[in-house]
Amino acid sequence: MGQDSTPPASPCHSSSSQMDDNLLRANNTELMLRVKELQNEVQRLNRQLRISNSSNRSSRGGGANGYESECSNMSAEECRLREENLKLNRQLYWEREQRLKLSRALSESNSSLEMDEERHMNEQLSQGINPLTLSSPGGSYCVPMGARSPSPAIRPHNDNPSTPDK
Numbered sequence: 001m002g003q004d005s006t007p008p009a010s011p012c013h014s015s016s017s018q019m020d021d022n023l024l025r026a027n028n029t030e031l032m033l034r035v036k037e038l039q040n041e042v043q044r045l046n047r048q049l050r051i052s053n054s055s056n057r058s059s060r061g062g063g064a065n066g067y068e069s070e071c072s073n074m075s076a077e078e079c080r081l082r083e084e085n086l087k088l089n090r091q092l093y094w095e096r097e098q099r100l101k102l103s104r105a106l107s108e109s110n111s112s113l114e115m116d117e118e119r120h121m122n123e124q125l126s127q128g129i130n131p132l133t134l135s136s137p138g139g140s141y142c143v144p145m146g147a148r149s150p151s152p153a154i155r156p157h158n159d160n161p162s163t164p165d166k
Contacts, residue, residue: 056067124130 053067
């Protein structure tokens with residue numbers, strides 16, 4: 001019972017398992033090297049951070065309290081900006097809603113005016129009045145097509161300049 005119950009590897013499998021073992025060792029070695037690189041980088045960045053913090057403290061003269069104060073001010077400013085952003089978003093939403101309401105009201109008003117005009121024209125037509133010949137609210141009036149002379153662009157071309165056009 002002390003012996004391994006798995007059969008011995010065949011010769012064709014032994015070479016591939018050796019390659020797999022070699023690849024795993026190479027991968028493990030590469031991973032260990034990469035981990036060491038990253039640990040060194042973390043240490044280097046921590047040193048830079050400590051140096052930066054110490055130079056900032058000495059230049060401000062406030063020490064840790066100056067840094068905390070600056071963080072507190074930045075946090076308060078961030079809160080204020082968030083509140084202002086929220087307020088502006090609400091105002092924008094309200095203005096969009098107002099614009100939509102006005103647009104709907106204008107559309108309804110235009111539809112109502114068009115229906116009134118159509119009803120008015122139908123009433124005039126039913127009374128035998130041609131609404132196109134009546135004066136318009138602007139003070140100008142429409143002239144029936146037969147009552148005015150055709151525009152120069154519509155007149156027939158006269159090849160003989162000695163005789164006037166009709």
